[in-house]
Amino acid sequence: MSNEEQPATPVSRRTFMSTAATAAGFTIVPRHVLGGVGFQAPSDKVNVAVVGYIHGMGTSNLLNVIKSDNIVALCDLDESAAAKEALKRRGTLEKLPKAVQYKDYRVMLDKQKDIDAVLVATPDHWHALIAMASMQLGKHVYVQKPLTRTISEARALTEAARKYKVVTQMGNQGHSEEGLRLMQEWLEAGAIGSVREVHCWTNRPIWPQGMPRPTETQTAPDGLDWDMWLGPAPMRPFHKTYHPFGWRAWQDFGAGAMGDMGCHVLDAAFTILKLGAPTSVISTLAYNFLPPVPGERGFGKRVEYNDSYPPSSLIHLSFPERGAMPPVKLHWYDGGLLPERPEDLEPDRTMPESGTIFVGDKGKMWCETYSESPRLIPETAMQAFQRPPRSLPRVPEGRAGHEKNWLDAIRQKGQAVSSFDYAGPFTEAVLLGNVSLRYPGQRLLWDAPTMKVTNLPETDQFIQHKYRGSWSLT
Structure with a gap:
């Protein structure tokens, strides 16, 4: 073959999540010894809570999650007429009739015990606080980019992810491209x-x-x-x-x-x-x-x-x-x-x-x-x-599968491609x-x-x- 693509090496999803890639940013961290605070062996489907789902990327993240897994809780403090119109226009709530709604993520984390993972799609000044509170309870976290607003917050989240042994992902979906x-x-x-x-x-x-x-x-x-x-x-x-x-x-x-x-x-x-x-x-x-x-x-x-x-x-x-x-x-x-x-x-x-x-x-x-x-x-x-x-x-579906890559890593005790070990120093x-x-x-x-x-x-x-x-x- 000259300038034609050579066939891709076949990689199953399980092989992908357990194989150590050679390139920086593609490291797969085994989690066979995982047992951090509040950790439970995941079922076939991960129960996800989305914080900040009305405006911005939260809706896109949510729609990608429900292709394969469960949204069990939604948290957003905006109940204005504009927010309600946005929800109506996107048909978000109709797709999730069983998801419990909250205005305060602290109340959500305290009350709802079936949450396995939290997806954070708020403005940047909230990222670190919500992610940290979730990881301290043993919840896996996906945080929209940039990971945090300040350098010290990024360092704190990187260290916390290692301490609590949770599966993490930053929402820079091109990293799955x-x-x-x-x-x-x-x-x-x-x-x-x-x-x-x-x-x-x-x-x-x-x-x-x-x-x-x-x-x-x-x-x-x-x-x-x-x-x-x-x-x-x-x-x-x-x-x-x-x-x-x-x-x-x-x-x-x-x-x-x-x-x-x-x-x-x-x-x-x-x-x-x-x-x-x-x-x-x-x-x-x-x-x-x-x-x-x-x-x-x-x-x-x-x-x-x-x-x-x-x-x-x-x-x-x-x-x-x-x-x-x-x-x-x-x-x-x-x-x-x-x-x-x-x-x-x-x-x-x-x-x-x-x-x-x-x-x-x-x-x-x-x-x-x-x-x-x-x-x-x-x-x-x-x-x-x-x-x-x-x-x-390769990540199945490329950047469209970025959320799924995180969810598969939770199920299979691996680590996602843009985990905080990479995303933290990058941020x-x-x-x-x-x-x-x-x-x-x-x-x-x-x-x-x-x-x-x-x-x-x-x-x-x-x-x-x-x-x-x-x-x-x-």
Whole structure:
């Protein structure tokens, strides 16, 4: 075979879950000695509770779970007219007539004892608290990306998953994508040589970002418990720019463009290059002025991004050698910024809205957002490439089977492909990019074991989680 795909190595679901893959990010951890707090041998179907199922990805996660397993509980604090309309439009509750509904995840975990696993699809500022409470009770957890809002939370969840011996998964569904495995195999076959530079970009933000905090006071919709929605975040008045969609723009609630899409777009680089922790990061802001005032000359007022994330950013992460693999410079672009178009990319080929370009010493390789559609650049190199046999285990259904991969791991006492052992350190690196946005133009030197920026101690306030009132991870 020249440039045709070679047949895939047949891998049964049980073999997939019990075989140790060679690539970083594909490690399968045996659980034959599993017996953590509250653990029960799973039945044929896993009983799942979904927290945050009305808005955003929660509905998609829920629909994927019910293809094979049970939804026994639903938790969301929004009972507003808009939330009820969303449920009606999607027909969510009609599909789950036996699921018990809750407004407070603590009440749910205390009352309902048949829950085996919890899926968290809330705004980012809630991820760590709900996941931690669930793991402490021996519940398996699936948490939407980014895993957490702060670096210290990501570290805490990684350590807790090991302590409580539960099956975990982050919701970066591209990690189950076929293309991710193809690129790993191609790289190991020498398709582009050693990689020292990677460019990653996204079309986010697709929500308003880079603006001052609202000053007008609005009344929260009837049925929305605003104090509970804020939870561990600092108190502020309700405003429609925060809920239900715009919270990603605000540093108290979300993780901006990089947090939203970095755990998708950067996934291929972290996995196939085995990147681990960066040694330094430096960023620039593309725009930090408000629009000019009509009738006045020059730019508008300068904006300090201490509340909302900037509208555009460019972030550079440096990674050290990993065994025989050379150091890597990774460049992140968002808000309309793009890397330079490769000179050897054919004129009629369009760069995707989000994607990754790997620059090797023998060629280039790219993929789109979720590691799909991988190709060598130029296309003549792709056509001439002798593709290696498929050697890595595949996830059935690819990224559409990401939730099922987690559920199968629970049943078969394995570990999911994007477990917290991978997703936790990965999220830490992504969130370090956000820390750098607080200090544009300054190179931050990172010591991962201590979670410290060694040359700028004041960054610690943005690395450690701080919660309002009595909220706590312990």
